Amino acid sequence: MTGSFSNNATATAVEVADMSKSYGIFQALDRVNLKVLAGEKVAIIGSSGSGKTTLLRCIANLERPTSGNIKVNGQFIGDHTIEGRRVSMSDRDIAKVRTGIGMVFQRFNLFPHLTALQNIMLGPLKVLRQDKKDIEPFARQLLQKVGLPEKADAYPDHLSGGQQQRVAIARSLAMRPKLMLFDEATSALDPELVGEVLTVMRQLADEGMTMLIVTHEMSFAEEVADRIVVMDRGVIVDEGNPATIITPNCHPRTRALLRPNRERRARLEALK
Template sequence: MGSHSKPAFLLEIHDVSKRFGELDVLRNVNLNIAVGEKVAIIGPSGSGKTTLLRCVAHLERPTSGHVTIAGDRVGKRLEGNTWRDMSDGELAKVRTGIGMVFQRFNLFPHLTALENVMLGPIQVLKRSRSEVEPLACDLLRKVGLAHKASAYPERLSGGQQQRVAIARSLAMQPRLMLFDEATSALDPELIGEVLSVMRDLAADGMTMMIVTHEMQFAEDVADRVVFMDHGRVIDQGPPSELFRSPSHPRVQTFLRAVIDRQAMVEPIVASATI
C-alpha cells in the first residue's frame, strides 16, 4: 500500500543490488529523485547505468534492495506483515506511471505512427479510441511529427522513430520518464532532433532519469548529474560542479577522456562542413 503522507521524493532507490550469476552489476545503489527533477546518469560502458533503469521499471528484479515510486514499492505488495511479489497485472498497472525510452525504438512495424502512440492507452488503460486519438495527435504535434501520423515506421528516419517512441511513452501520462541512451542508435545528424524534444519535456517539468553519453546535453538540462562506475554511485552533484571541478579521481579521468574524444571529432566535423 502507498504511504498516507506525501513522500518527499517521487523516486526512491534503496540499497539496490543486482547480480547476474557471479557478476555484481549494481552494488548497493541509493538514489532519490524529487518531483520535476532531471537527473542525468553518466559513466563508462558496463557501469550498471542501464541495469539501474531497468530495475526502476522492474524489467529486472533487484537481487536485493527495493524501489518506491510516489511512496509505493515497485514489484512487491504488503500482505499483513509480509512483502509478496506483485502479479504481472499488478506490476503492469504500476508501470503505467513510468515511461521508458530505449536505445532501440521498438515500434510496431504494422502500425502507423498514430496507432503506435494510441496502443498503450487503448490496450492497457482501456480507454476508447475516440478519447485517445486527439491526445495522440497532440503528442505527435508536440514531438514535431503531426504530418507523419499515417506513416509506418519503415518510412520514418531513426530520429523520427525515436520521437514517436517518446510520444508513445507520454501517451500513458507517466509521472516519471526514463531515457536509456535514447540517441545512441542514431546517426549524428539526427541526434539533435531527439534531444530537442527531451529539452522541451524537461522545460515542461517532467521528472526525468536520463542515461546519456551526451555531456553537453546533461550539463544543459540536468539538475543533478550522477556518475556511476562498477555498479556504484561514485559521485553526484549539480552539473556546473561535477563537470567543472570534479573532486573524485575516477570522474576526472572519465571526463578528460570524453573531452579528448570530442576534441578529436570536432576538427573532422568542421572540415566536413567547409
C-alpha cells in the same frame, strides 16, 4: 499537451534503497541508493558496463533486483523487503505502478505493422482501456509536440531513426507518465539525427517532467540535468550539480567523463 507538467517538487518520485542486482556471480549493481524528487532531471553517466541501464531497468521492473527496495511515486514496485522479509508483488500490482513510468530505449521498438499514430494510441487503448475517439486527438497532439504532425499515417520503415525515436517518446507520453526514463535514447542514431531527439527531451525537461536520463551526451547532461550521477562497476561513485561536480576531490571517473567535454567546449569558445 503544451503546458507544464504539474509535479509537486517536494515529493519523491523515485527512491532506490540498498538495491543490488546479480547475474550469477556477476554483480551488476551493488547496494545502490538514489532519490529523485518530482520534477527533477537526473543524468546518469558512466562507462559501458557500469550498471546504468540495469539501474533504469530495475526501476521500471524490467529486471528484478536481487535485494533492496524501489519506490516509484511513493509505491513499491517489484519485490521488496519489509521487516526483514522479502515480499513479492503480483504482476497486476506491478503493472499499475508501471503505468506511471514511461521508458524510451536505445532501439525504438515501434510495431512495424502500425502507423505512427497507431503506435502512440496502442498503450492507452489496450492498457488503459480508453476509447479511440478520446485518445486519438491526444495522440495527434503528441505528434505535434514531437514535431511530426504530418507523419501520423506513416509506417516505421518510412521514418528516419530520429523520427522513429520521437514517435517512441510520444508513445510513452501517451500513457501520461509522471516519470520518464531514457536509456541512451540517441546512441542508435546517426550523428545528424541526434539533435532532433535531444530537442524533444530538452522541451520535456523545461516543462517539468521528472526524468532519469542515461546518456553519453555529456554536453546535454550538463545543460539539462539538475544533478549528474556517476556510476562505476555497479556503484554510484559521485553525484552533484553539473556546474560544480568537478572539484579537486571529485572521483577520477567523474573527471575522466566530464573534463574532456569542458576542455573541448573551452577551446571552441576561445576560437569565437
